[in-house]
Amino acid sequence: MPEATQDELKSRVAVRALDFVQEGMRLGLGTGTTAKLFVAHLAERVRGGLNVVGVPTSEATRAQAEAAGIPLTTLDDTPELDLVVDGADEFDPELRLIKGGGGALLREKIVAAASRRMVVITDVSKRVEVLGRFPLPVEVNRFGLGATTRQVEAAFQRLGLAGAVSLRLDKTLSDPFVTDGGHHILDCRLGAIPEPERLAEALVNIPGVVEHGLFIGLATTVIMADASQTYVIGRQNS
Numbered sequence: 001m002p003e004a005t006q007d008e009l010k011s012r013v014a015v016r017a018l019d020f021v022q023e024g025m026r027l028g029l030g031t032g033t034t035a036k037l038f039v040a041h042l043a044e045r046v047r048g049g050l051n052v053v054g055v056p057t058s059e060a061t062r063a064q065a066e067a068a069g070i071p072l073t074t075l076d077d078t079p080e081l082d083l084v085v086d087g088a089d090e091f092d093p094e095l096r097l098i099k100g101g102g103g104a105l106l107r108e109k110i111v112a113a114a115s116r117r118m119v120v121i122t123d124v125s126k127r128v129e130v131l132g133r134f135p136l137p138v139e140v141n142r143f144g145l146g147a148t149t150r151q152v153e154a155a156f157q158r159l160g161l162a163g164a165v166s167l168r169l170d171k172t173l174s175d176p177f178v179t180d181g182g183h184h185i186l187d188c189r190l191g192a193i194p195e196p197e198r199l200a201e202a203l204v205n206i207p208g209v210v211e212h213g214l215f216i217g218l219a220t221t222v223i224m225a226d227a228s229q230t231y232v233i234g235r236q237n238s
């Protein structure tokens, strides 16, 4: 039998996540290639009569959901959501995540925090024992970029972490990437983050850091596919 492609694995977990969706739910709609597949499958169900309302986590997801006919709302009108379905760049055995590879981490975290459950859809390549193989995205205000970058690097040093910090560029590869919120992103190649909680605390205390890509205590379930199976992994105490 031929090996499943990564796209096939992503499609499988996106379809499986529909099992968590119920009539009348208020849904957070994630960002990225895996979440995009979920939104497409959800739209099919909506066309078939499913009644849900969604809050997109990015302008890209908003455009996709709108075009596909999924009714949308905002966290101002609907501040509590039943479920968010989103992708991730990494997850560890405690279902701690790194997110933000697609640049939507700020809205993704706000939406996840407003949701009773967070179902993360991934393929097996995202599973790690220790977070940090994927460069940690840190969203920063444009004002004071150089000073904030130094503070971020100093925080890494204090925690015994080392690695290159680079300003994310957009598709032109000459201009900085700008998030939906108008900020920049520092990609921090740390290799391994043995104590994500300590790092998260240090980063939120730096003026100029808007948000970071460590999602701790938010994911309640990870749906992961490998070539042979789809696994549904629940967080202890969730």
Ligand SMILES: O=C(CO)[C@H](O)[C@H](O)COP(=O)(O)O
Pocket (backbone or CB within 6 Å): 030, 031, 032, 033, 034, 035, 086, 087, 088, 089, 098, 099, 100, 101, 102, 103, 104, 105, 108
């Ligand atoms: O955090 C994200 C966007 O900010 C994405 O969920 C993450 O990058 C995974 O994306 P993909 O499903 O394309 O691998």
